[in-house]
Amino acid sequence: MEALKQFFMTAPVDPATFAQSLWLIIALPLLGAFVCGVFGKMLGRGNVHLIACATVAGSFVLSVLAFWSVSHVQGGTPVAMESVYSPNAIRYAIGYDYGTWFSVGTFRVNFGLLVDHLSGTLLLVITGVGFLIHLYSTSYMEHDDGYWRYFAYLNLFVAAMLTLVLADNLVLLFVGWEGVGMASYLLIGFWYTDAAKAWAGRKAFITNRIGDFAFLIATFLIVLLVSAFNSQANVANFTTVSGAAETAQVRFREGQQLKGPVAFQGLEVLANALPQNAKVNAQAAVTLETPIAEGPLAGRTFGGVLTVALLLFLLGAAGKSAQFPLYVWLPDAMAGPTPVSALIHAATMVTAGVYLFSRMSFLLVLSPTAMTTVAIIGTITSLLAALIAFAQDDIKKVLAYSTVSQLGIMFMGVGAGIFWAAVLHLVTHAFFKACLFLGAGSVMHGNADETDIKKLGGLRHEMKWTWGTFLVATLAITGIVPLSGFFSKDAIFHGLHHNHLHGYESVTHALYYVGLLIAASTAFYMSRAYLLTFEGKRSPEAKIAHAHESAWQMTLPLVVLAVLSVVALVYALPLMPGRSGPQPVMENFLGPVFASAERIAGRADLVKLDHSVPGFGDYLFAWLVALTGGAAAAFLYMKYFPAQVGKPAPAFARSVRRFTQNKFYVDEAYEFLVIRPVKNVSGILYKLVDTLLIDTVAVRGTAWVTARVGSALRYVQTGDAQGYAAVMALALLGGAVYALIQVLQ
Amino acid sequence: MVPISYYLILAAALFCLGMFGVLIRRNALVVFMCVELMLNAANLTFLAFAKQNGDLTGHVSAFFVIAVAAAEASIGLAIVIAVFRSRGTVNIDEIRTMKH
Numbered sequence: 001m002e003a004l005k006q007f008f009m010t011a012p013v014d015p016a017t018f019a020q021s022l023w024l025i026i027a028l029p030l031l032g033a034f035v036c037g038v039f040g041k042m043l044g045r046g047n048v049h050l051i052a053c054a055t056v057a058g059s060f061v062l063s064v065l066a067f068w069s070v071s072h073v074q075g076g077t078p079v080a081m082e083s084v085y086s087p088n089a090i091r092y093a094i095g096y097d098y099g100t101w102f103s104v105g106t107f108r109v110n111f112g113l114l115v116d117h118l119s120g121t122l123l124l125v126i127t128g129v130g131f132l133i134h135l136y137s138t139s140y141m142e143h144d145d146g147y148w149r150y151f152a153y154l155n156l157f158v159a160a161m162l163t164l165v166l167a168d169n170l171v172l173l174f175v176g177w178e179g180v181g182m183a184s185y186l187l188i189g190f191w192y193t194d195a196a197k198a199w200a201g202r203k204a205f206i207t208n209r210i211g212d213f214a215f216l217i218a219t220f221l222i223v224l225l226v227s228a229f230n231s232q233a234n235v236a237n238f239t240t241v242s243g244a245a246e247t248a249q250v251r252f253r254e255g256q257q258l259k260g261p262v263a264f265q266g267l268e269v270l271a272n273a274l275p276q277n278a279k280v281n282a283q284a285a286v287t288l289e290t291p292i293a294e295g296p297l298a299g300r301t302f303g304g305v306l307t308v309a310l311l312l313f314l315l316g317a318a319g320k321s322a323q324f325p326l327y328v329w330l331p332d333a334m335a336g337p338t339p340v341s342a343l344i345h346a347a348t349m350v351t352a353g354v355y356l357f358s359r360m361s362f363l364l365v366l367s368p369t370a371m372t373t374v375a376i377i378g379t380i381t382s383l384l385a386a387l388i389a390f391a392q393d394d395i396k397k398v399l400a401y402s403t404v405s406q407l408g409i410m411f412m413g414v415g416a417g418i419f420w421a422a423v424l425h426l427v428t429h430a431f432f433k434a435c436l437f438l439g440a441g442s443v444m445h446g447n448a449d450e451t452d453i454k455k456l457g458g459l460r461h462e463m464k465w466t467w468g469t470f471l472v473a474t475l476a477i478t479g480i481v482p483l484s485g486f487f488s489k490d491a492i493f494h495g496l497h498h499n500h501l502h503g504y505e506s507v508t509h510a511l512y513y514v515g516l517l518i519a520a521s522t523a524f525y526m527s528r529a530y531l532l533t534f535e536g537k538r539s540p541e542a543k544i545a546h547a548h549e550s551a552w553q554m555t556l557p558l559v560v561l562a563v564l565s566v567v568a569l570v571y572a573l574p575l576m577p578g579r580s581g582p583q584p585v586m587e588n589f590l591g592p593v594f595a596s597a598e599r600i601a602g603r604a605d606l607v608k609l610d611h612s613v614p615g616f617g618d619y620l621f622a623w624l625v626a627l628t629g630g631a632a633a634a635f636l637y638m639k640y641f642p643a644q645v646g647k648p649a650p651a652f653a654r655s656v657r658r659f660t661q662n663k664f665y666v667d668e669a670y671e672f673l674v675i676r677p678v679k680n681v682s683g684i685l686y687k688l689v690d691t692l693l694i695d696t697v698a699v700r701g702t703a704w705v706t707a708r709v710g711s712a713l714r715y716v717q718t719g720d721a722q723g724y725a726a727v728m729a730l731a732l733l734g735g736a737v738y739a740l741i742q743v744l745q
Numbered sequence: 746m747v748p749i750s751y752y753l754i755l756a757a758a759l760f761c762l763g764m765f766g767v768l769i770r771r772n773a774l775v776v777f778m779c780v781e782l783m784l785n786a787a788n789l790t791f792l793a794f795a796k797q798n799g800d801l802t803g804h805v806s807a808f809f810v811i812a813v814a815a816a817e818a819s820i821g822l823a824i825v826i827a828v829f830r831s832r833g834t835v836n837i838d839e840i841r842t843m844k845h
Binding site: 720721722725726729 | 764767768769837838
């Protein structure tokens with residue numbers, strides 16, 4: 001055991017040496033995208049498959065090495081990165097700064113990459129699950145002519161997502177953020193000859209743009225906030241950062257000049273140096289309640305600007321992670337190929353919002369308002385999506401709404417301050433949701449692209465591998481006891497129940513009970529999808545009489561993912577020694593990342609983070625909730641409904657079902673409330689400004705005036721001597737009249 | 746003695762006649778004659794003022810005008826003849842060569 005521990009704690013490559021090669025993790029899939037995209041057609045199917053899979057596999061190997069390096073312990077000291085912002089090195093992190101990317105005046109952005117336990121975990125998920133999905137795609141897309149385009153996009157997506165995760169500042173993160181948005185647009189609209197699918201791509205793109213706009217404004221606000229802090233803070237502000245406050249201040253200023261104001265390390269120091277109020281640090285010049293003295297934000301308090309920036313980040317995250325006002329694109333995104341749904345819409349891109357808030361946890365804990373909003377938005381999204389999923393008949397739509405719902409649960413975790421549980425749920429969800437999506441793809445593949453679960457059924461015996469893995473993943477997402485989904489979800493709900501956001505205690509308690517409802521709903525609709533697809537008899541409406549099992553390239557990823565979604569439970573078990581009793585593995589593991597957030601939360605009375613471990617009773621209760629939901633679905637769809645066949649359903653049931661099936665008419669409401677007014681206003685503006693003002697008055701008007709003046713002045717130059725003489729005569733007359741008037745006066 | 750205003754009114758009438766002739770007539774020769782008429786109207790005013798002032802300045806001016814007009818008329822007639830030779834007309838509507 002000790003030898004094994006030693007093995008895992010000794011990186012095969014020296015971390016400092018390896019850090020310089022971090023860029024390769026991004027560059028490999030990017031190279032793959034380039035080669036597949038430009039030469040793909042000439043290379044042929046086999047070579048494209050090889051290149052696309054190999055580059056991602058290479059990234060995976062490098063990610064493993066990076067992850068290993070991060071856990072490197074030499075002589076009892078963990079690997080530590082020199083921080084330019086504070087005298088304390090960053091524990092359990094490696095990073096490398098490739099120099100200035102661009103700078104404008106005092107504003108500067110560096111191309112810096114950073115791997116700590118959080119981004120390391122994400123790296124493994126992205127490249128690991130990404131590789132399995134690449135492998136799966138080689139079989140799934142075997143009949144598609146655009147295979148080279150598909151793999152180029154897929155590689156591009158992985159590269160963008162890796163940029164997002166590796167970035168050590170907000171601007172580079174935004175590059176990845178935009179990159180995944182673009183790649184997802186390309187992939188959703190992959191079959192662009194089908195108008196509906198192209199539209200789905202556009203919808204995703206535009207909805208994401210709304211969020212990205214908010215993200216940008218928030219970034220600008222942060223930049224302004226940092227510069228305001230620079231001019232107002234004094235040494236006493238930095239006493240909280242480290243022992244020697246003056247050194248800390250000097251280093252912070254130097255770091256700002258070296259790496260710019262948007263680097264995460266700098267923001268972390270800033271968050272540490274911003275006490276909540278004068279009670280916490282009486283000498284500090286700047287607290288959350290201090291008004292900003294000068295600049296565009298003059299008069300606003302630091303805390304207020306921070307809250308606004310975080311809320312804008314929330315809107316940005318809502319776009320990418322399909323949260324409440326902007327979730328509508330995700331279910332439509334199922335128009336793309338199924339592996340894409342698994343890669344983008346379950347495992348990676350949509351978790352970017354959760355990652356962003358985990359990355360900035362130190363800022364988030366400074367604003368209970370923002371945290372509460374995040375939690376409320378997550379809850380609303382989760383409940384709404386779960387209710388909509390009740391009546392969807394398309395298997396991919398059910399899974400899509402279930403993803404939206406699970407993402408909502410992650411946001412609840414982030415909002416309540418249980419960051420480690422949110423990240424754990426992100427990881428376990430990546431495993432079982434990717435497994436579910438790929439399973440659905442396998443079902444479609446074996447059933448002539450049938451997606452209606454009412455027209456499937458009885459696949460249990462025909463597609464054994466798909467059935468087994470789908471069952472495991474369903475049980476995981478439902479929250480049945482020995483599987484990972486149960487533990488990660490329950491950790492979030494437990495924290496929601498016990499954490500305190502000061503001023504909003506009642507809100508989190510209410511959210512906990514909604515969370516129970518969500519858990520039961522999840523169990524219900526997932527069981528329904530599973531039962532209708534795999535159990536019972538084969539539907540008489542099925543397209544083909546016998547389904548066939550898919551090739552090994554498809555079943556192997558399914559098995560791997562199913563195994564992973566079971567074994568990931570280890571991370572939720574309280575096996576590690578903590579300061580107050582045993583600690584879950586994941587919480588211990590992510591400890592260095594969230595240390596700042598813990599410290600800031602512990603220092604003041606804004607947020608109280610709870611570290612209690614769920615007891616046996618809690619587990620039993622959560623288990624019963626999930627079991628109730630699943631049992632209700634089993635009773636309804638195995639016993640009750642089959643017995644009612646032939647009898648007309650009551651009118652109210654039908655109307656409720658129609659209402660749910662139409663997604664609560666949210667799309668229609670958006671159409672009515674947002675899209676139609678915007679269209680009308682732009683129509684009026686088009687008529688008024690474009691057609692009238694610019695076309696008629698400005699463009700044609702200028703031409704008209706010139707032509708008129710020209711035709712009038714033409715008479716001046718006829719070459720007619722008499723005409724000229726007439727002009728002279730008139731001038732003479734004028735002179736004479738003038739002289740006469742002068743004389744007479 | 747006839748008051749000077751009578752001479753001036755006569756000169757103005759002659760000048761206007763000449764001017765309208767220049768503006769309206771088509772034949773180049775007639776236009777020249779009208780120019781002469783205008784010059785003579787001017788001469789008349791010079792002489793009238795000279796008589797009134799009792800010095801010779803006006804007479805000298807009139808003398809110069811007549812001399813210059815004679816020179817101008819000879820050159821103008823030469824041009825008109827040259828134009829008639831090349832175009833077969835002296836109608837100034839048809840010889841707008843100043844356009845270019």
